[in-house]
Amino acid sequence: MVAITPHLTRLIAGIPVPNTPLINASISLARASMPDHGFNHVMRAWLNGQAIINHLPPHNRSQIDVEAFGVAAILHDMGWAFNTSFISTNKIFEVDGANAARDFIRAEGGEGWNEHRIQLVWDSIALHTYVDVAQYKQPEVAITSGGTYTELVGVELGKAAFGDLITVNQTEYDAISTVYPRSGLLGYLNETSIELCKLKPAATYLNFVGDWGEKYVPGYTKVGHRVIDLLESALPAEKRAN
Numbered sequence: 001m002v003a004i005t006p007h008l009t010r011l012i013a014g015i016p017v018p019n020t021p022l023i024n025a026s027i028s029l030a031r032a033s034m035p036d037h038g039f040n041h042v043m044r045a046w047l048n049g050q051a052i053i054n055h056l057p058p059h060n061r062s063q064i065d066v067e068a069f070g071v072a073a074i075l076h077d078m079g080w081a082f083n084t085s086f087i088s089t090n091k092i093f094e095v096d097g098a099n100a101a102r103d104f105i106r107a108e109g110g111e112g113w114n115e116h117r118i119q120l121v122w123d124s125i126a127l128h129t130y131v132d133v134a135q136y137k138q139p140e141v142a143i144t145s146g147g148t149y150t151e152l153v154g155v156e157l158g159k160a161a162f163g164d165l166i167t168v169n170q171t172e173y174d175a176i177s178t179v180y181p182r183s184g185l186l187g188y189l190n191e192t193s194i195e196l197c198k199l200k201p202a203a204t205y206l207n208f209v210g211d212w213g214e215k216y217v218p219g220y221t222k223v224g225h226r227v228i229d230l231l232e233s234a235l236p237a238e239k240r241a242n
Contacts, residue, residue, distance in 0.1 A: 008054070008066075013179040015047045015172065016054060018066045025108055026074040033081040037188035040180040041151065046073035047176045048168045049147025055167035060139075068117050069140040072124035073147060075101040080192050092203050093196060098125040129208060135162055151176075152185075190216070 008016035017023075031039050050073075053064055078086045078100040079093030086100040087093075102122050105113050124144035127134040134145035146165050150158030155173050158166040190212065197204050197213030197220055204210040205225035213220035223229065 012043075013047055013172075013176045015051050015176065017047070017050050018070055020067050020070075022105070022109055022113075023067060023070045023074065026071045026104070029104060030074050030078070033078065033084050033086070035188070037184050038077055038080055038192075040182070041185065041188075042074050042077055043180045044151040044176050044182070045076065045144075045148040046070060047147075047180075048151045048173065049073050049143045051168040051172045051176075052143055052147060052166065064139050064143075065117060065120065068120045069124065069143055071101060071105065072121045072128075072140065072144045075104065075121075076125045076128050076144060076148060078125075080196075082192075082195065087199075088203075089200055090203055091200075092207050093209065094126050094129055094207075098122040101125055131161055135165065 008018055010017050010019035027043075030042050034042070049069060050066070053061055053066060053069065056064070076097055077093075078084075079091075079096030081087065081100075086096055088096050088099075091099075098121075102118055105118050105121060109118075120138060120140050123137060124134075124141045127137065127141055128145045128148050131145055131149060135142045142162075142165060146158065146162040147168075149161055150166055150168060150173075153161075155166065155168060155170050158168075193209045193212035194216050196209050197217045201210075201213060201217075201220060202225075204213055205222050206227070210220075210222050214222060
C-alpha cells in the first residue's frame with residue numbers, strides 16, 4: 001500500500017505539516033474539547049512527531065501516512081476530554097481516545113479512509129502510552145508514541161527510550177514549546193490522572209494512571225487488582241506449593 005502523503009503546505013512553530021481538511025478538523029475538535037494545557041500538549045506531541053518524520057530520508061518518509069499520524073497525534077488524548085461523550089465509565093483512557101478518533105474519522109473522513117487507515121489511527125492512540133510495544137509497531141504508531149513521550153520528558157530522555165527514532169532537535173523542540181507553552185503541564189497531568197482514578201478506578205488499576213491514585217486518592221489501592229493478585233487468587237494450589 002502506498003501511503004497517502006499530502007504536501008507539507010503549512011508551517012506551525014517552524015515545522016512543515018500537512019494541511020488537510022481532516023487534520024484541521026481534528027485540531028478544531030481537540031481545541032473545542034480540551035482545556036489549554038491538554039490542547040497544547042497534543043499539539044506539541046503532533047509537531048514533535050512530524051519533525052521526526054520530516055528528518056527521515058525521502059524514501060522512508062514517503063511510506064508514512066502523515067495524515068493518519070497527524071489525526072492520531074492530535075486526538076490521542078480525547079479520553080481526557082472531561083464533560084464530553086468521549087469518556088466512558090469502564091475503559092482505559094487510551095481506548096476512549098482511540099474510539100473517539102475512529103468515530104470521528106468515520107463521520108468526517110470521507111472515501112479516502114478505508115478500514116486499514118482507521119485501524120492505524122486506532123492502534124496509534126490505544127498504544128501511545130505503551131512505549132515498549134508501540135515502538136515495534138508501524139512507523140505511525142511508533143512516532144505517535146515517540147512524539148508524545150518526547151514532548152513530555154524532553155529530547156534526551158526521548159532518545160533514551162526510543163533510540164534513533166527520535167530525531168527532533170532541541171531547537172525545534174524549544175520553538176514548538178514557545179508556540180504551545182508547557183507551563184502548568186505537571187499540574188494538568190496530576191489533576192487529570194487523579195480525576196480518572198476517582199471517576200473509574202477499575203479502568204486504572206492496570207494502567208500507569210493508577211500510580212496517581214495510589215499517591216493522591218484516599219482509599220485507592222491497586223492491591224487486589226494487580227496481575228499478581230489475580231493469578232495468586234486464581235491459582236491458590238500452585239501458590240501454596242511454592
